[in-house]
Amino acid sequence: MIKAMPRQVDHDERRRHIVEALLRIAGTRGLDAVSLREVAQQAEVSMGAVQHYFATKDEMLAYALKHWLDLSIHAGFTARVAARLSGRTGPRDVLSALAAEYLPYDDPSRFDARVALAFLARAAVDEALAAALVPAFAGFVATLRAVLAGAGAAGSGAAGSGAAGSGEAQRLASMLDGLRQVVLLGVLDRDEALALVEDHLNLIVGH
Amino acid sequence: MIKAMPRQVDHDERRRHIVEALLRIAGTRGLDAVSLREVAQQAEVSMGAVQHYFATKDEMLAYALKHWLDLSIHAGFTARVAARLSGRTGPRDVLSALAAEYLPYDDPSRFDARVALAFLARAAVDEALAAALVPAFAGFVATLRAVLAGAGAAGSGAAGSGAAGSGEAQRLASMLDGLRQVVLLGVLDRDEALALVEDHLNLIVGH
Numbered sequence: 021m022i023k024a025m026p027r028q029v030d031h032d033e034r035r036r037h038i039v040e041a042l043l044r045i046a047g048t049r050g051l052d053a054v055s056l057r058e059v060a061q062q063a064e065v066s067m068g069a070v071q072h073y074f075a076t077k078d079e080m081l082a083y084a085l086k087h088w089l090d091l092s093i094h095a096g097f098t099a100r101v102a103a104r105l106s107g108r109t110g111p112r113d114v115l116s117a118l119a120a121e122y123l124p125y126d127d128p129s130r131f132d133a134r135v136a137l138a139f140l141a142r143a144a145v146d147e148a149l150a151a152a153l154v155p156a157f158a159g160f161v162a163t164l165r166a167v168l169a170g171a172g173a174a175g176s177g178a179a180g181s182g183a184a185g186s187g188e189a190q191r192l193a194s195m196l197d198g199l200r201q202v203v204l205l206g207v208l209d210r211d212e213a214l215a216l217v218e219d220h221l222n223l224i225v226g227h
Numbered sequence: 228m229i230k231a232m233p234r235q236v237d238h239d240e241r242r243r244h245i246v247e248a249l250l251r252i253a254g255t256r257g258l259d260a261v262s263l264r265e266v267a268q269q270a271e272v273s274m275g276a277v278q279h280y281f282a283t284k285d286e287m288l289a290y291a292l293k294h295w296l297d298l299s300i301h302a303g304f305t306a307r308v309a310a311r312l313s314g315r316t317g318p319r320d321v322l323s324a325l326a327a328e329y330l331p332y333d334d335p336s337r338f339d340a341r342v343a344l345a346f347l348a349r350a351a352v353d354e355a356l357a358a359a360l361v362p363a364f365a366g367f368v369a370t371l372r373a374v375l376a377g378a379g380a381a382g383s384g385a386a387g388s389g390a391a392g393s394g395e396a397q398r399l400a401s402m403l404d405g406l407r408q409v410v411l412l413g414v415l416d417r418d419e420a421l422a423l424v425e426d427h428l429n430l431i432v433g434h
Binding site for chain 1: 255256257258259260261340341344345347348349350351352353357360361364365394397398400401402403404405406408409411412413414415422423426427430
């Protein structure tokens, strides 16, 4: 047991090291460019080492998605939204901070948006990845719904709670998804997109 | 000249035949699965024939995107929206028909949504494809803007014209993009998504 413990830790670290290499490729050149050879080269390990930890590309992608959701999204995103708020807790402040953090604004956030889009496109043809992504979508909607319900409870808008609030949260989440993509592609300026979201928030929860 | 004309027609037909094979792969297994070998096999031509018409995968993808936008989207989508309307021309009818056609409802429309998502993800790491996609995004927003302006002119809502109408169109387009994706992934039922859009239309243009 004493010998087995550190080995287990090493294995997990090695797996993370490999999928972080995969994510760097996905965020710069897309999942198209992900191959055994490219991942091994990016991770600076042998192809045999990659194959030792992941039997198939699908298995490696599933592990990479889980790792990315845990670290970059759940932990990183939440911390960055909190940093934007710096103590403010009003529902409208939280909604604005969530939107501002979701729309790409620098290289790391563009990287995350590209990785998200790469996994999304892959999930459309891969049921296992789709199943792994569903909780992330549901979690984002649940967060928005809770904040919108707070806005409704505070009497600052007409559409914050109940069934209407739930629909409002899904509409806002999907609007943010779509705007994130057009900002990423350069169809729309980030500041324009953010102004569009603020106008929508004025409409649904008031100022 | 008399001999050259039919040869030119053959070349264009052959190129379309090849990229239609590529699109079948993209719509079922994603752009990841697109390779010289797979496209040649799907098109039932030699790999040399594919290489004769397309020097690189990027060139083939660019041609495939253009062909798909021309046929499946501009022509096909417009015709299917018109069929849904069957003569009705009210702005609200048109908006509902556009939304109903945009959210996947059968195998061909799910296929189109998967192809769109595959090209979108690729465009996030390929500037030439991004440039080719921008007019499609802009065209969809312009269509929605024109219909929303009609709704505003008819006095049926508060946000149909001018700068507000323009923002409303982009918001609606992005909301539809995001909803299309969650419907495609099975996160949300299509009928639920459509009901969410109808509620939003009630809010922005009235009944």
